[in-house]
Amino acid sequence: NAGVTQTPKFRVLKTGQSMTLLCAQDMNHEYMYWYRQDPGMGLRLIHYSVGEGTTAKGEVPDGYNVSRLKKQNFLLGLESAAPSQTSVYFCASSSSGFGTDTQYFGPGTRLTVL
Amino acid sequence: AQSVSQHNHHVILSEAASLELGCNYSYGGTVNLFWYVQYPGQHLQLLLKYFSGDPLVKGIKGFEAEFIKSKFSFNLRKPSVQWSDTAEYFCAVNAGYGGSQGNLIFGKGTKLSVKP
Numbered sequence: 001n002a003g004v005t006q007t008p009k010f011r012v013l014k015t016g017q018s019m020t021l022l023c024a025q026d027m028n029h030e031y032m033y034w035y036r037q038d039p040g041m042g043l044r045l046i047h048y049s050v051g052e053g054t055t056a057k058g059e060v061p062d063g064y065n066v067s068r069l070k071k072q073n074f075l076l077g078l079e080s081a082a083p084s085q086t087s088v089y090f091c092a093s094s095s096s097g098f099g100t101d102t103q104y105f106g107p108g109t110r111l112t113v114l
Numbered sequence: 115a116q117s118v119s120q121h122n123h124h125v126i127l128s129e130a131a132s133l134e135l136g137c138n139y140s141y142g143g144t145v146n147l148f149w150y151v152q153y154p155g156q157h158l159q160l161l162l163k164y165f166s167g168d169p170l171v172k173g174i175k176g177f178e179a180e181f182i183k184s185k186f187s188f189n190l191r192k193p194s195v196q197w198s199d200t201a202e203y204f205c206a207v208n209a210g211y212g213g214s215q216g217n218l219i220f221g222k223g224t225k226l227s228v229k230p
Contacts, residue, residue: 004157033217040123042204042220043158058217090157099146099208100165103218105158 002026004106006091012112013081021076021109023091031094032074033103034066036087043090049074050097081113116141118207120221127195128229135190135224137205146208147188148218149179153201161203164188175199197230
């Protein structure tokens with residue numbers, strides 16, 4: 001049982017390049033989330049999904065797109081990377097949307113945009 | 115909009131000192147409160163959570179937190195810290211808006227450095 005995994009762990013992009021971050025969970029969770037973590041800012045929600053085939057915007061969705069084609073996977077895309085997207089990206093999942101549910105986090109992807 | 119405030123950005127303690135990290139939230143309705151910890155180079159993991167019942171919640175590794183509704187607070191405590199508690203600690207409150215109640219609003223985090 002690997003929990004939540006993320007690939008890649010590190011990535012360096014040039015401004016304007018595109019990339020996709022992959023999140024996978026093996027806990028059969030319905031809900032999945034993408035956060036970014038910046039120094040002194042805590043974690044901010046980018047997008048989330050309440051089930052296979054669904055996505056919704058979070059607090060800071062601009063410049064990102066997501067897809068949830070399979071229940072276990074949640075992809076985060078950057079179509080045209082900008083230096084402001086330099087951050088650590090965390091994926092998380094939870095079994096339901098109930099407020100009491102614990103979110104389980106992946107190890108993160110450190111992205112640098114030059 | 116809901117928000118979470120963590121008043122201490124960086125706390126430095128010696129081993130065996132007592133710890134209290136402050137967390138206040140702004141939300142008038144029913145809340146679910148969490149403390150997550152991020153050890154250096156690792157992902158976030160749950161320390162403890164509160165959603166109902168006894169306002170004093172015990173978590174892993176000797177941590178506890180007290181929910182004081184009248185003060186909108188959920189402070190984290192540990193009687194005696196260890197060097198291994200060096201980490202960043204995040205308070206989070208469940209947003210409870212829109213179609214999903216699973217969205218967390220995080221505070222900015224408090225870095226704890228424990229000197230051996």
